[in-house]
Each structure stands twice: as C-alpha cells, then as structure tokens.
Amino acid sequence: MSSETQKILTTDGIPLEVSLKKAERRNKIKAFLLVAPLLLFLIITYVFPIGDMLMRSVDDKMVTEMLPKTFKAMEKWDGKELPEEEVFEAFYLDFRQLVDEKREGKLSTQLNYTKNGFKSIIKKLRRKSKNFEEGNYKEQIMAVHKRWADVEYWKAIKRRAPAYTSQKYLKGMDMFKNENGEIVSVSEDRRIHRILWLRTLEIAFFVTLFCFLMAYPIAHLLATLPMKYSNLLMICVLLPFWTSLLVRTASWMILLQQQGVVNDFFVGIGLVADDARPEMMYNKTGTYVAMTQILLPFMVLPLYSVMKTISPSLMRAGKSLGGTPIVAFWKVYFPLTIPGIGAGCLLCFILAIGYYITPALVGGASGTLISNQIAFHMKSTLDWSFASAMGLMLLAGVLAIYWVYNKLVGIDNIKLG
Amino acid sequence: MNKEFVKFDKVDKSYDGKILVVKDLQLDIEEGEFVTMLGPSGSGKTTCLMMLAGFETPTHGEIYLDGKAISSIPPHKRGIGMVFQNYALFPHMTVYENLAFPLRVRKIPKDEADKKIDKALSMVSLQGFAQRMPGQLSGGQQQRVAVARSLVFDPQLVLMDEPLGALDKNLRESMQYEIKHIHESIGVTVVYVTHDQSEALTMSNRIAVFNDGKVQQLSSPDELYEKPVNSFVAEFIGENNTFAGEVSDISGGKCKVKLANAEILANPISVKGKGEKTTVSLRPERALINPSDKMDNVHNGKIEEVIYHGDHTRVRINLLGNSEFILKVPNSSSNLDIKLGNEIKIGWNSEDARALDPK
Secondary structure, X not given: OOOOOOOOEOOOOOEHXXXXXXXXXXXXXXHHHHHHHHHHHHHHHHHHHHHHHHHHHHEOHHHHHHOHHHHHHHOOOOOOOXXXXXXXXXXXXXXXXXXXXXXXXXXXXXXXXXOOOHHHXXXXXXXXXXXXXXXXXXXXXXXHOHHHHOHHHHHHHHHOOOOEXXXXXXXXXXXXXXXXXXXXXXXXXXXXXXXXXXXXXXXXXXXXXHHHHHHHHHHHHHHHOOHHHHHHHHHHHHHHHHOOHHHHHHHHHHHHOOOOHHHHHXXXXXXXXXXXXXXXXXXXXXXXXXXXXXXXXXXXXXXHHHHHOOOHXXXXXXXXXXXXXXXXXXXXXXXXXXXXXXXXXXXXXXHHHOOOHHHHHHOOOOOOOHHHHHHHHHHHHOXXXXXXXXXXXXXHHHHHHHHHHHHHOOHXXXXXX | OOOOOEEEEEEEEEOOOOOEEEEEEEEEEXXXXXXXXXXXXXXXXXXXXXXXXXXOOOOEEEEEEOOEEOOOOOHHHOOEEEEEOOEOOOOOOOHHHHHHHHHHHOXXXXXXXXXXXXXXXXXXXXXXXXXXXXXXXXXXXXXXXXXXXXXXXXXXXXXXXXXXXXXXXXXXXXXXXXXXXXXXXXXXXXXXXXXXXXXXXXXXXXXXXXXXXXXXXXXXXXXHHHOOOOHHHHHHOOOOEEEEEEEEEEEOOEEEEEOOXXXXXXXXXXXXXXXXXXXXXXXXHHOEEOOOOOOOEEEEEEEEEEEEOOOEEEEEEEEOOEEEEEXXXXXXXXXXXXXOOOEEEEEEOHHHOEEEOOO
C-alpha cells in the first residue's frame, strides 16, 4: 500500500522525506552535542570500568602467559598419571625464564591460589634449579621435593591453562571446581561468603523495612501539613543529606558505644547496670540503626512526592461513603501510595545492599556486608579479580531485584519524584 | 414531611480563633428539599457543607439531622452521600468497585449490591461502563459516576460541593437538568453548594444566599430574583440597576427617593423613615422604553451603547445621572428605533423599584 502511494514532493521537487530530514538534521546534531559530554563521561566512568571489571573477574591469563611452553606440552597429557619428560622440560624452561625475570614469586602466589603448598616447593625449586644438568628434567625436578612427584600438583598447574576462568565467581559462592572438574561447595566451616551474602540481604531487607515503617508517617505528615510547617519538616528530613556521611556515622559511634551517650543515659535512669552495658555497635544493631537513619530520606522523598498528588478529598470521599478511617486508609489511600512505596523500597534496598562505609565503621564482625568483603580484597589481599567478580555478582543481584520488581509491580509504576 | 430535617442551630465556625467564617447560622432544611447554598468564594458556604458532612466541627452551636445532634458523630457514621468538587472517584478502582465501596463497608450481600449498582448506573445512564476505570471516562461521565456513587447506598441526604464546576458550559447545563430530575424522581434531600447563580436558580427549591458568613436571604428562586431583601442579594442574583439616594418621603407603601438631581418613586423594603440613605434596585426587564401603560416613574435618558445579543439587545443608557443603566430590549420590529445617541423615555412601576439598604 505505502509503496504504491506516490512520493510527495515539495514545491522545489525534492522528495518530502529528504527535505524533512534535512530540516531536522540541525536539531538532531544540536541535541546530540548537548548530550555528548554526559555520554562521554558515562562511558569513561561507568561503562568502561564495568567492562574492565568483567574482564578482570574472568581473566586468568597470568599463569597462561608465564608458562606458555608447559601448557603447550601439557596439551597431549591425559592428566591421570604423572606427565612425560617433555612437560617437565618445558616447565623447567619456562621456570628458568621466570627466575631470570624475577617473576617466579608471582607464579608461586598464583599457583598457591589453586592448591596450597606451591609456595615452598617453588622456592626450593628456584634454589635447586640453578644446578640442574641438561636432560632428564623429570627426575631432577621430582627430586627437589616429594610434592613435585605428586600428580595432584601437576593437575593443579594444568587447571590454570585456560586464559579465562569462572573460578572467582565460584569462590564468591563458596564453591570450587575440584580435581575432576566438578563444581562442589567448600567444607561447611569455610563458607564465609554465603553467610555474608545472606547477611547482606537480611540487613538490606530489614533496613528497608525499618525505613518504610518510619518514613510512611513522616511523608504523610509532610504531604498534609500546611506549607509553612511542612517546609520546616522537609528541611529536617533533608538536613542529613547536607551532613557528611562520615560525620553522621561517627556521631552514631559516639552515641552507641558502650561508654557512649545512649548507654550513659540508660545507666543514669537505672535501666541497665553500669557493668552490664549492652553492646549497641560493632554488631548488627549498630548497622541497623545507622543505616536506617542514613537511608531514611531516600524512602521519605519518593513517598512524599506520591502522597502530595493524592487529593485529600479521596480520603474524605472514603469516609463519607461509610468507610471507617482505617478502611478508608487501607482501601483508598494506601493503594494509591504503592508507586511511592515501590520506588522508595527499591531505592533503599539497592543502596543498602551495596553499603560500605557505615557497616565498616559500626558493623564490627557481625554487622559487615558483602561490600566490606570486596573492599577487603581490593585493599588487603589485592585479589582484584575476586573483588571484581563479587562486585559484578552484586550488580547482577541488583539487576535481578529490579527485574523481579518489574514483573511484580511494573517499573512504569514507579515514581521517584 | 419533616420541616427540620437538617437544622443548623446558632452555628459559628472559626479556623484561627480570630475570624468567624460562619456567623450565627440558623438554617432549616425540609425533608426532600433541594437547597442550594449560593455565594461568592469565601462566604462560608463550603464550610457549612463540610460541617454537615462531618469534616469540620462547629466552633459553637449544633447541627441536627433528622432531630439528632450530629456534632459528635464521625463522618462515616452519618450516612450522608457526598459529591465532591473534583469528583473524588477512587482512581485505582473500576466504576463498579467505586460504587460497591459504600455497599461493601455496609456489608450488603453481593447480589443485592449488584442490583443497587445496576440501578444507580442506569439512573445516570451509564449502564455498560461498570468495568471502566475512572481515568477512561470523560469529565461528564466521571461526574455521573460520582453522583451515582453518592446515591447507591440510599442515603437520606446528599451533599454536593460545586460538582459541575469543572465541566464546560453545555455539559454543565445538561447535568443541571439531570441532577434535578434525579432529585425529583427519588425524593432525596439535597444540599448543593455553588457560586453559579444560574445553576442555583435552575435546580433549587430554595436558595440560601451566603455572604460574609451569614445567610443573607433564604427563599425560592423566583422570590430571590423578584424580591431581594437587601442590596447584596439584588446585586448578586441577576442583573440590577441601582440608584443611590436619600428617602425624602414615605407613605402608603411608597417612598420618594431624592437622587442628586431628580426624585423617583420606590417600594420601601428596608427603609423605615425620612432621611435614610438607600439604594434603589430595579431589574432591567422591569423598565420599558416609551411605556404605553401608565407608570409612576417616567424619565428621559440618552442611549450610550447598544450591544446586539441575538434574541435581545442590551442598551446602556445615561439616566438620572446613572450612566450604567441597562435595558434589555427584545428584538422585535417595534423596537427598531433604538440608535446610539437617541434620547428616549423610560418608565417603570414604583413597586418594582425596591429601596434597599445603602451599599
């Protein structure tokens, strides 16, 4: 139909479509130029780092590059019995190269991640290998330490052959690939990450819940009070936003510590004995209290903006039609605030799940979150690829929550302001 | 019929403790009546309605509904239907659910509720709209749903707070008749608030004109228009020509009012004696050009403006020092001599010229 219709021409004989495109091109370029700085900024600061994190988290080239000849020779090895002389020779050559470049330390660290016990035998091998004679490297290497004659260690080396690995992700879930390539969980007493993930979800859930319970009445008050009072109250809600996060967390430390203000008060009014002051920080309680206070505005603001649009006559209508105040609230007012509740909860939950500073300062051992573990690997163990993997798992989790929310409530139902 | 179905007894209302919004209100509404509270904005009419509905409490005095004092009864127990200014339909419920709300909270069984909803929807001719959301309806349809919802639980009293304010002119007029007919067919008592006088005149049995927190006049539409008791009502309802002057003589149901440079005869309504200041009010249609009948007021005036209005012509005349004197002349052949600048004779009966309080 459309192909049969005649092309419409302008008075100059140019096809209308061409003319239209030409006329709008300038505007399109202008619009793009306005967006360009932000786009560039986002690509540099957001897309690129996340891509880099993704690469880093699966990257396992280090060992692959350090032992090129070994892995080439290992291709033919079936991985059951000890490898042939050929592999040993290749390994010796690679190793000598590394020693010359003073990189054998890195190799030992990397291999130790795969299997414990590499560190000492590599040190020993470095010392002994200086005096190796040409030929029959298998015997010479095996003579250095009995572990070099253990096939399990050679299997461990071979597991590092691929340039990419899912090992870091498995580690984040307290799982690993065993010698036979099966994915299994680590022994029960070493499952620290699962506990952390569950605790992160638990804390984020309860912080969101507490925020919701506290923010709903505040937001309602804000939306219904006369302007002069609601402005003042709004400033009170926003005040924490203008105070440094560190200062706020530090003030919670002053308040909550065992010799702190709250405890002194409790002792003063005789609620608790002086020698039985409750621990209110360096545990979950501290994290709950401080994070709820810090995330509260993120719940209040979306709720407020939604409640502001609900006409007071709706509640009146509900009452005049015979609903008790509770029925009118529950059947009329509450359903209309769901977009705000959704937005506030989503915002709080996502912020809470990745929270770092506050739990690090007031959380102690039992109140820290997965983000603290990530920071630990970034700063202390320097296992950046593991930190990246956990960061990406966190990101995936957030996206999953977003997806579930979209399925349940519908993302177009959200109202942030 | 209960003459005092709704009774405001010496009701005062103040929001801030400084200004009285409603002053010593005394108002009786008969059962089955359609009473309109009419007045400019800020005159206290909506406050009265809200006190009746229970959303505001009287600062002083008592309101009775069917003989019972209701000040201590919360709104949801008063059983009063209400139509709000912006309809206040529940946006997350279908039309059916909106209408079912008052029935559900009263625990009326579903089949009975369905019958009532069907009846209410057919009353406002919206059958087949039950499953729509309010957002999918036009303004007029939403208005009808609001009316149906306020009636579906068979209240004895329905309050309407400027329900037609958001509609365009044509729709508003047809809705006026529709509401009037619904009122006539089911006989419910209606208290209606508006600032639109034509709406009030069209629909009401009686109109209470509010100004400054007080009822200025409570009477039927025709009486309100023909016999305003004070100059505010005369000014507020319909068009009005006024002469300000002083009573120079009063006798035999007539009075002489001395203007700046003339004297007219008028009907003394709120003047008692000589020397009182007064405003004489005369409806435009009561004055005639070249009167053939004997009229006791005949004066010459000069035509200053002629405005064609289709069915009639508005003529502005400078008469007895009042250059805003308006006449409405029907467009028939005998009146074609009206030309700008012409000098014409204008006459009226002193009975129609009401000497009211000075402005």
